[in-house]
Amino acid sequence: xxxxxxxxxxxxxGGVEQLRRELARERRELAVTVDELERAVAVGRRLGKRRxxxxxxxxxxxxxxxxxxxxIVRGAMRRRRLRRRDTVVARMGDxxxxxxxx
Numbered sequence: 449x450x451x452x453x454x455x456x457x458x459x460x461x462g463g464v465e466q467l468r469r470e471l472a473r474e475r476r477e478l479a480v481t482v483d484e485l486e487r488a489v490a491v492g493r494r495l496g497k498r499r500x501x502x503x504x505x506x507x508x509x510x511x512x513x514x515x516x517x518x519x520i521v522r523g524a525m526r527r528r529r530l531r532r533r534d535t536v537v538a539r540m541g542d543x544x545x546x547x548x549x550x
Contacts, residue, residue: 495502511517538545 535547
């Protein structure tokens with residue numbers, strides 16, 4: 449190997465040592481990343497058996513927190529019963545024009 453190629457590849461022995469230190473640092477970082485990935489995969493495997501129950505529970509909880517139950521009850525109770533003395537003046541489908549007697 450010529451002197452120019454040696455300098456381009458990392459220089460003299462100091463350059464080779466620096467390259468080795470950088471490679472060692474990169475290997476340590478790669479090992480840490482692989483460990484994190486293995487932990488994430490292990491969590492996914494544990495949840496895998498109950499994944500549908502967890503997703504279903506999350507959907508139900510978000511529905512309840514968003515007020516879905518109260519919206520359904522309100523919609524069902526929207527059609528109020530007429531009082532005995534009230535008179536229906538006009539009706540169009542579910543809507544009714546009512547004369548209330550006080």
